Amino acid sequence: MRLVLLGPPGAGKGTQAALLSEKLNVPHISTGDLFRANIGEGTPLGVEAKQYIDAGKLVPTDVTARMVKSRLAEADAAQGFLLDGFPRTVEQAEILKTLLEENSQQLDGVLNFKVSEDVVVERMLARGRADDNEETIRTRLAVYRDETSPLIDHYGEKIINVEAEGTVEEINARALNSLGK
Numbered sequence: 584m585r586l587v588l589l590g591p592p593g594a595g596k597g598t599q600a601a602l603l604s605e606k607l608n609v610p611h612i613s614t615g616d617l618f619r620a621n622i623g624e625g626t627p628l629g630v631e632a633k634q635y636i637d638a639g640k641l642v643p644t645d646v647t648a649r650m651v652k653s654r655l656a657e658a659d660a661a662q663g664f665l666l667d668g669f670p671r672t673v674e675q676a677e678i679l680k681t682l683l684e685e686n687s688q689q690l691d692g693v694l695n696f697k698v699s700e701d702v703v704v705e706r707m708l709a710r711g712r713a714d715d716n717e718e719t720i721r722t723r724l725a726v727y728r729d730e731t732s733p734l735i736d737h738y739g740e741k742i743i744n745v746e747a748e749g750t751v752e753e754i755n756a757r758a759l760n761s762l763g764k
Contacts, residue, residue, distance in 0.1 A: 584609055584663040584762070585688060587670065587679070589734065590696030591727045593703035593720070594747045595754060599696065600665050602755045607764070610659050614668030617650045618642065628653070648678045655682060663691075671730055673737045693738045694758060696747035700724055 584607050590596045597613070604611035618636070621629030628650050632642045651669050654660065670676040683689055703724060707715045735742055745758045 584691050585683070586663075586665050586691055586762075587693045587738075588665055588667045588696070589693060589731060590747060591698065591700075591703055591731075592723050593707040594696040594698045595706075595751070596667055596696055598751055599694075599745075599747075599755060599758055600667050602751070603758060604665055606755075606759060607663065607665070607762075609663035609665060610657075611665045611667060612651070612654050612660065614647060614651070617647075617654055621650055644672070644675055644678065648675065648682070651679070652682050655686075670734065673733050676734060676737055690741060692743045692762065693741045694761070695735060695742050695744050696754075696758075697744055698747040702748055 586603075588596050588600055600611040600613070618629075618632055622633045622636075623629070628646060631646050632650070635642045635646070647669060651666070655664065666679070670679050680689075700721070704717055704720050707720045708717065743761045745754065745761055747754050749757075
């Protein structure tokens with residue numbers, strides 16, 4: 584099963600991805616983890632990404648896409664994956680589509696974890712991180728909304744909405760049910 588995970592910061596994507604990865608027997612591929620692994624291992628892509636990160640800039644799409652392409656080529660991703668953090672834009676969605684087509688593959692769906700802004704703010708404030716205050720969180724949510732709404736329209740019928748409020752188990756059951764599992 585080849586899936587993209589969407590949802591605002593604080594929607595619980597990471598938690599659900601770990602559970603779904605285990606239950607669907609496919610790797611959870613997070614761009615954050617990819618960046619950390621490539622930088623930590625000092626790969627050429629990691630060195631390139633680190634220069635942008637150290638300068639306080641976003642890592643360009645082509646660098647991220649090359650990391651994703653490299654990761655999708657690994658043996659454990661041959662039968663599927665959960666992709667978290669890529670694509671973030673329609674341009675990246677088109678790149679992913681091309682990467683998959685090169686291997687005669689396509690996405691099975693796009694899980695969109697839906698959660699109200701107030702619940703997200705509550706969850707993120709509860710984490711107690713220094714950089715998480717209500718204003719910062721709401722700004723991040725606005726950026727997410729602006730960047731991701733076009734992606735939801737782009738994927739159209741591939742979107743599988745999952746109500747992401749409730750217990751971890753309830754949300755996981757809804758996600759699996761929506762995938763017919």
